[in-house]
Amino acid sequence: MSAESTGSNKVNDSIFANSMLGMMMIAVAVSALVLGVVAVVAMNGGSSSSSATGASGSSVIEVSLSEFTITFNPSVVPAGDVTFKVTNNGTVDHNFSIPSLKAKTAMLKPGTSEELAVSGLVVGDVEYLCEVVGHSAAGMTGKLSVVESSSAMGMASTGNPMTSTVSWQQMDKMMENVAMKFPAKTSGIGNIELPYTLSDDGYKVFSLTAKIIPWEVEPGKFVDGWSYNGVIPGPIIRANVGDKIRIVVKNELPESTSMHMHGVRVPNAMDGVDPYTQKPIEPGASFTYEWTAVEPAVGMYHSHHNAQVQVPNGMAGALLIGDWKSMAMAAAGGRTKDANNVAEQEVVMVLNDSGTIGLSLNGKSFPATTPYSLAIGETMVVHYFNEGSMTHPMHLHQPSGLVVAKDGKVLESPFWADTINVAPGERWTVVYTAKDAGVWAWHCHILTHAETPEGMRYMVTALIVK
Ligand SMILES: [Cu+2]
Numbered sequence: 001m002s003a004e005s006t007g008s009n010k011v012n013d014s015i016f017a018n019s020m021l022g023m024m025m026i027a028v029a030v031s032a033l034v035l036g037v038v039a040v041v042a043m044n045g046g047s048s049s050s051s052a053t054g055a056s057g058s059s060v061i062e063v064s065l066s067e068f069t070i071t072f073n074p075s076v077v078p079a080g081d082v083t084f085k086v087t088n089n090g091t092v093d094h095n096f097s098i099p100s101l102k103a104k105t106a107m108l109k110p111g112t113s114e115e116l117a118v119s120g121l122v123v124g125d126v127e128y129l130c131e132v133v134g135h136s137a138a139g140m141t142g143k144l145s146v147v148e149s150s151s152a153m154g155m156a157s158t159g160n161p162m163t164s165t166v167s168w169q170q171m172d173k174m175m176e177n178v179a180m181k182f183p184a185k186t187s188g189i190g191n192i193e194l195p196y197t198l199s200d201d202g203y204k205v206f207s208l209t210a211k212i213i214p215w216e217v218e219p220g221k222f223v224d225g226w227s228y229n230g231v232i233p234g235p236i237i238r239a240n241v242g243d244k245i246r247i248v249v250k251n252e253l254p255e256s257t258s259m260h261m262h263g264v265r266v267p268n269a270m271d272g273v274d275p276y277t278q279k280p281i282e283p284g285a286s287f288t289y290e291w292t293a294v295e296p297a298v299g300m301y302h303s304h305h306n307a308q309v310q311v312p313n314g315m316a317g318a319l320l321i322g323d324w325k326s327m328a329m330a331a332a333g334g335r336t337k338d339a340n341n342v343a344e345q346e347v348v349m350v351l352n353d354s355g356t357i358g359l360s361l362n363g364k365s366f367p368a369t370t371p372y373s374l375a376i377g378e379t380m381v382v383h384y385f386n387e388g389s390m391t392h393p394m395h396l397h398q399p400s401g402l403v404v405a406k407d408g409k410v411l412e413s414p415f416w417a418d419t420i421n422v423a424p425g426e427r428w429t430v431v432y433t434a435k436d437a438g439v440w441a442w443h444c445h446i447l448t449h450a451e452t453p454e455g456m457r458y459m460v461t462a463l464i465v466k
Contacts, residue, residue: 058083058117059165065108065130066090068138068309069354075452076174077146078165079123087113094130094140104131121146137224138309139355145454147174171453178455182367182462186216188225189370190363191318191348194235203246203290206237208259210303210315211252215357218365218457223356225363226253226303226313232363233350233387234317237301239293241322246290247301249281256280257305257315259289263408263427264299264319266291272304280305296322298383298408298427300350308389312355314363316387318348324405328381328431331404331414336433339377343431346381347372351422351444351459353388359449359458366450366460372442373464374434382430386422392449395419396432396463397440405429419445434465 058081062073065088086096088108096116097104105114123146130140147166166174196204208228215225215232228234239245249259258281260272270289274280281287299319303310325343334341352360361369374380382401384394395418404414407427420428443450444459451457 058119060085063087063096064089065094065096065140067092068130068135068140069358070096070128070130070140070142072144074165075145076166076454077121077126077144079121079146079148081117081119082121084116084118085113086116092132094132094135096128097131098126098128098144100126107132123148134309137313137356139312139358141223143221166453174453175455178367178457181219182456183369183371184219184367186219186364186368188213188216188231188363190231190233190235191350192231192235194229194237199246201244203244204239205246205248207248207250208234208301209250209252210257212254215314215363216368217357217360217363218368221365223358224313225356226310226315228301228315228317232314232357233348233385234301234315236317236348237319239321241293241296243293243321244290245293246288248286248288250286251281251283253310254283255306256282257303257310258287259301260304261289261319262300262302262425264293264297264321265295274305293321296324296327296408298324298385298405298429300385300387300427302387309355311387312352312357312389314355314357316350316352316385318350318383318385320348320383324383324429325381327410328404328429329379331410332402332431333414335414336379336402336431337377337435338379338433342379343381344374344378345372347383349382349384349394351384351386351388351392351394353390353392353449353459359444361459361461365458366443366456369461371462371464373466374432375466376434376437379431379433382432384420384422384426384428384430386424386426389424390446391421391423392444392446392459393419393421394443394459395445396442398438398463398465399432399435401430401432403428403430432463434463437465439464 059078060083061077063084063086064071067090086105088094088110091110093107095105095107101118103118105116125143127143129136194206196206199205213225213227213230214222216222225232251257258272258274269277270291271277301319302316325346329343350362400416400418402414403417422428440463442461442463449459
């Protein structure tokens with residue numbers, strides 16, 4: 001692994017600490033203020049006679065079941081008595097179960113609903129899932145945040161479902177708490193560059209093992225990650241045009257798999273589409289993919305077997321062929337006003353939105369995402385890879401990016417964009433040159449992919465320009 005590639009994925013901690021210091025100090029002051037306000041409101045709250053709850057005294061939460069996700073509106077649940085209005089908006093049977101409360105709905109046919117009333121929910125995290133075999137592993141599970149009810153504060157008249165259960169002070173505090181945890185430490189980091197060995201017959205030999213591991217998507221939230229080599233995204237595979245490449249894939253999953261080289265020119269027999277181009281790689285077996293790289297690629301390797309489960313659950317990684325720092329800068333042609341016309345960093349950003357991993361950047365959800373840093377005049381070449389099931393408009397607050405390549409092909413006319421739509425399967429290569437100092441947010445602009453009433457979450461990170 002080269003030092004340069006690790007540098008591209010991790011920001012210098014001390015630089016980040018320095019630039020965040022001022023914000024943190026303000027945050028401490030603000031939090032003291034907010035705590036004071038909450039205390040005052042709480043004291044006055046006792047005299048309020050208004051109530052935001054329904055006639056029954058029970059809060060109502062809408063629960064939507066689909067393949068393979070469970071969503072809540074609102075997403076924060078107040079302590080006390082709660083009625084879950086559960087609707088199956090999917091195309092197959094699902095149910096909704098809270099094991100710790102021994103509460104669950106019947107198995108719901110598509111299009112049907114059921115109300116599930118629970119009493120005495122206490123503050124904390126409550127696990128929920130769909131009990132159909134395989135559905136929780138595919139993403140239909142998670143933890144529901146139960147927060148202190150402030151229904152006596154008289155906030156019900158705004159029409160916002162959140163304010164009926166959580167005061168604005170509580171909301172601000174939750175948002176601040178999350179923001180101040182960034183970048184939160186979690187175990188496991190993807191996109192490590194994969195070392196290779198040289199075979200006697202002149203191949204660069206890479207080894208990948210598919211296996212299920214506990215993966216920490218956000219602090220304390222472990223899911224069943226379907227990984228290559230125990231990391232999500234899988235390790236970066238790098239090679240040059242002309243290289244003879246051999247990738248040995250060992251299957252330690254409980255089911256078969258195969259691996260497709262998406263966007264990479266390979267012979268048909270190496271395309272990884274079982275049962276057409278090969279037999280499935282059965283549990284315990286291995287398969288060797290080998291070819292000679294004939295052209296540059298911003299490719300991705302990913303499962304092509306039960307892929308709607310295996311890929312979003314984590315089985316995907318970047319496969320880069322060629323010197324993309326140089327190619328991207330040549331395509332930019334000096335238009336980004338880089339100080340030395342050399343890209344200092346190359347960043348792989350894998351987008352996901354479903355499966356066990358869910359909405360994430362490089363397998364992590366904010367505040368566990370990795371921040372990036374640049375000095376003014378420096379450049380990073382960013383490859384967006386969408387391994388998810390929906391389009392994500394990726395937006396960097398500053399600077400504007402010069403889009404130089406689509407799916408590994410250099411554009412004849414690069415164009416400027418501060419927001420770039422990345423559809424499933426697409427790769428976009430963007431040159432960002434830092435112009436102004438500060439901590440710049442960097443996120444998907446489908447706002448439910450970036451924020452919740454509890455604060456920023458999911459597909460959010462930051463670029464720190466010093
Ligand atoms: Cu998105």
